[in-house]
Structure formats: C-alpha cells, structure tokens
Amino acid sequence: MKIPLLDLQAQFEYLEDDIIDAVVRVVKSTRYIQGPEVESLESAIAEYCGTGYGVGVTSGTDALLVSLMCLDIKHGDRVLTTPYSFFATMGVILRLGAVPVFADIDPVSFNIDPLKMEEILSADTEKTIKAIIPVHLYGQCADMKPIMDIAEKYQIPVVEDAAQAIGAEYPMMAGDGAVTYKKAGSMGIAGCFSFFPSKNLGCVGDGGMVVTQDKAFAEKLVLMRNHGAFPKYYHKMVGGNFRLDPIQAATLTVKLPYLESWHAKRRNNAKTYNSMFAKTRLVSEGKITLPVQVYGEARVGEQEVNLHIYNQYILRVENRDNLLKWLQDNDIGCEIYYPVPLHKQECLGDLCQGVECPEAEKAADLTIALPIYPELTDEMQQYLVDKVVEFYNM
Ligand SMILES: *Cc1c(COP(=O)(O)O)cnc(C)c1O
Secondary structure, rough: OOOOOOOOOHHHHHHHHHHHHHHHHHHHHHOOOOHHHHHHHHHHHHHHHHHOEEEEEEOHHHHHHHHHHHHHOOOOOOOEEEEOOOHHHHOOOOOOHOEEEEEEOOOOOOEEEEHHHHHHHHHHHOOEEEEOOOOOOEEEEEOOOHHHHHHHHHHOOOEEEOOOOOOEEEEOOOOOOOOOEEOOOOOOEEEEEOOOOOOOOOOOOEEEEEEOOHHHHHHHHHHHOOEEEEEOOOOOOOOEEOHHHHHHHHHHHHHHHHHHHHHHHHHHHHHHHHHHHHHHOOOOOEEEOOOOOOOOEEEEOEEEOOEEOOEEEEEEOOHHHHHHHHHHHEEEOOOOOOOOOOHHOHHHHOOOOOOOHHHHHHHHEEEEOOOOOOOOOOHHHHHHHHHHHHHHOO
C-alpha cells in the first residue's frame, strides 16, 4: 500500500467545482489586486479567530516579516524566539538585520519554554530584546498565559507564529480562575498565518494573513503591505508588496467552511494512531513516545475545543533515521520537522556561536512526522502502524 504524507488530490476532487468556479470568477472579474475577494476573506478569518482585523498578505513568511516591520524591528535589535521551528521564523528576524535569541523548548510540547524565556529576559538589563515570537508548533499552542505575563512584565510585543495552528485554541486563565478559549493568533499584538498548501487551511499557491485586535496596528499593516503608501504614491514609511492574491483568497473562502471538519478528522486520526500504537509494545518498551495534547481534552457546551489541530502528528522515536528510511522504502510518506535546529543553521555564521538548546537538538534528532491528513483511512493507519512494529521487530 502506498501512503502519501499529504494527499492534496483527495481534497481537491471533493471541492473541485467550487474551486474552479472561484478561480474563474476572479479572472473574469478583472479585479486582480486587493478587492472584494481579499476583503471578504479577511473578515471571515478575523471572525473565525475572534480578532477585530485580518490583513491578507503574500505568505506566512511575509505575515511575520510585515508584523516585525510594523513593530519597527531594525538592525541590531534582538528578537526572542524558539530554536525549533520552520526557518521562516528566524529568517524574518535576520532579514531585518536583527539578531535571534533562543529560549529552548519544552520537550513534551516542543514549544518554547516560558521559564527559559524568563531567564533570558531577566538577564537582558539593557533591554535589547524588542519582540517575542512564540511558535504554535505542529498545531498546538505554546503556553501563552505565562508567555503573555512575561511579555507584559518586560513590556515586549508578542508576534504569534500561528502558521501551523489556524483554529487551535488555548485555555487562557484569568486572575479569578475563569478560563476562556483563545484562538491561536488572537493573543499577541499580531497572529501570523500561512495558507501554504500543507497547512490545515491551504490555498492553491502561496498566501498568508496577519490578524490583530489593535486598530492602529491593523492600519499600519495595511499600509506596510502596499509599500507604506498613503495616499497612493505618498510614502510615510518603507513597506513592500505583501498583498494577498485575490485568486488565492477566493479559493480559501471556498475551503474555510470545511476547516472545522478537517480539524476533527485530523484529531480523530491522531486518536486512532494513539490507540493503535498503545496496543503494541512499542510505547511501553520506550521505542516510541506518542504526541501529548498538553492542555488535555475540553468541551464548551456541545462543542469540542480545538486544543490541537494536528497539522503534524509527531512521534519521538528510537533509531529515527533508519525508521524514516524503512517507512520511505515501504512507500509511506514521512518527514523530519526539522532536522537542524535554527541556532545551528549555517547561514548564521558565528552570530549565535555558543548558543545551546539541548532539548531542541534532541527533538531534531528523534522526531518523525507521520501522515495525518483528513482523508487518511483506518486501514492506512493500521498498515503504517504494522510497518513500524515490523521495523522494531527486525
Ligand atoms: C509554514 C510556516 C511558515 C511560513 O509560511 P509560508 O506561507 O510558507 O511562507 C512560518 N512558520 C512556520 C512555523 C511554518 O510552519
């Protein structure tokens, strides 16, 4: 049996007529830049996230970049982030001439560890750290309550890299103990989404969005994504062309109503893997460690809360590289997210020399992503689990 890591064909076939109609509608309209398709998606995503504003941009990377530009991050500033993420999280910092500072991850959630953040910020007596970028890795929120408390204590803005986590929720506890479920991207000054095809909500090319609760920040984003111009040809600041393509926006409007059902299917697939693996001896023998939904399960009324949207299903395993090869040799798509932690990337030269993040380094050596896309069947999952068992029995 051949099992791909992701099956875009299955989703496309299901929505084919609507997606083609949406693309044709935009092309026939001749509104090729900005316009109603982008605006209606912006309001729909803002509403979905419970934020006042959404600003469509070219990609998840540009969502991060333009957010940092709006915070006036510049040459020599330092930005605190996680060492264990997709490169874009760090790339945008470097492109502005700023320097990334890394707080190691929590080994259970794979997300930035607030205790390590506090250590770094308390030592930053010169106040050189100008922004914080937590990443909601694999579709599960970083621990935002302590992160926001620290950010407030040190008066530093938070830009959420929610590229893998659109729709994920975090149980934010108030002083009186009351919990409100906050959507990924709605807690910092900016929440950055990617619509890259492999994300839970993907378009038919590149796309992204920044959401925010802050009106002035939203207005600045709108200027910044269009060369900082207002009115046209008068430039108060230097922005760029970070505009979302209306064709992409139109396809996302088709897909958004299905997003919750796709999250539910991914979550169900994760449960199925967990119970299938639990029936083997791999877990008790310590060969594999299952992913942990850190904040437990929760319901609000009839509705299950999206504590994890499983953009990726990640195992921590023994003998990782050989398992990867074995699965790939058996036509099973799997991947390493990510083999090299950010502080070890060659492009840094000696910028981050001496930085040590042992948990991120271990995660990079031990984790493997298995297929988790919504259309995956129980039969495929059982076949895959059997192949993993076979590998460790060899
Ligand atoms: C995908 C991703 C990005 C970048 O998004 P693009 O749309 O590909 O530019 C940034 N950060 C993380 C964590 C991602 O997974």
